[in-house]
Amino acid sequence: MLLSIGCLVRPEKTASFKILSLLSFCVSIQFLYIFFLLRGIYFEPLFLNHMHIPLAWFLGPGMFSLFSITVRDERVSLTEKSFYLPGLFFLAFFPLFFLAFPESFRSRPLDYFKLGTISWLDILLIGAYSANLLLYFSVVWQTRGVFRWNRLKEDAGARILLFVILGSGSATFVLVLAFLIRDLNLLFASVLGTVIYAVIGYLFQIHSPHVFQEIGPSMREVYRSSRLDGVDTADLETRLDTLMKEEKMYLQEDLSLSALSNQLDIKPYQLSEFLNQRKGTNFSKFVNGFRVAEAVRILAKEDGANILSVAYRSGFNSKATFNLAFKSVTGVSPREFLRKTKVS
Incomplete structure (x- = not known):
């Protein structure tokens, strides 16, 4: 949450920092809700127990937008902006739907793991993480030429981008797997792994800030060159x-x-x-x-x-x-x- 605020108050009012702030905020909310879930903490009104679901729909689009801005050096297109529509829709829909059908939010997230039940809310959450995985895969596919061994050895920016994509993708994959097999321990492991991953990234940024400052220009040059690989x-x-x-x-x-x-x-x-x-x-x-x-x-x-x-x-x-x-x-x-x- 502090990282989200820090990105917003930076003097550079760039789109990338705004997206980073959004991503940091959404990830923080996911962590908080999983903590509440594991501790059995619930809120009134009931729809508040599920407001992490709309925010989960922002994670994949946010990562894809960050890729467009920092690597492709392009503005976020109208198509990419449409990726945010499900999250925006559910943010407005949940409180309104609760007013009309309050019992629809009666199920608790923990019921999915302990009772073996599944609600429409559980399906929406799994759908969000699955959609995020598809967007992560799209980023990996579009940057596949960047991650050749010789480039990874020479370019720190390529290694950092690979670290970010693999870290985000792996954490999301484990999270989806935890829901699919209904394993609370695996859910906890995914959260713990994501926290460790974030701390490592934060510490490395403090130790080598110049690398992060150069990642945008460096990766744009490598990405553009990779698009012409194999072309005479x-x-x-x-x-x-x-x-x-x-x-x-x-x-x-x-x-x-x-x-x-x-x-x-x-x-x-x-x-x-x-x-x-x-x-x-x-x-x-x-x-x-x-x-x-x-x-x-x-x-x-x-x-x-x-x-x-x-x-x-x-x-x-x-x-x-x-x-x-x-x-x-x-x-x-x-x-x-x-x-x-x-x-x-």
Whole structure:
């Protein structure tokens, strides 16, 4: 809980610290409820005995968001934000549902282990931890190229990220297993192991704070490089030039990152990373650069060219998009370009 408060009051008001604060708070609540469960401590009104369940639904999404910000160096997408909806829904739903159906919260968490019963609340909790495991697995899968032995030996950031993911994933797995086999001792072991894991991480951060400060930039560089593993970038550049300069794929109005990557026989994220690393641009700017060059050629060659017609012939699907891209590349609007061309 103190770590959660500490993340919030830090002078750096970054998204990563806000997510860390959320994760720390949710984990603290899980610990408290398990402690209350083991001691047989219960509250009134009854729904308060189960408010750890909505918070459990935030753990996986929080870890995934942290991965997006620190490793992929991307903002949390709308899809990723939707991962938080179950937790938000249950936070509001529990007290409201209790007002209408108070007996629905009569079962106690300990009944699941001691009496062998199962309630809808137990199912929701197991579902939360299972969903979290899927998100942890997704993070591991997306960063699998980072955890090669040679990189683990050379990069402290890779070792820390592996420690964080394995620690969180293992604790959650043991927790799910404890519920599945109804073993209180295993539940206690998972809590104890998580506490030890958190203390080790905290002590290491005190001992080597510089490593944690460098983990973001370090891991972003390694992660980006790993996305192009196995890709012959020289050959890719040659084939890309052929498609754009000779076959003029940019003239297709509906050309997308997926369509172009399919032509190149690589994944969309690999083409995106290639354009970012090797060309210093993104897909939209890359394609629009060719389209604007085509438009400049037509405008300079054809007297009295219609601007809307030129936009469509260059691959743009609207005049507004054409005008914005043209000015972004040339510094002037198509109409100003025509005017200057006539004067010269």
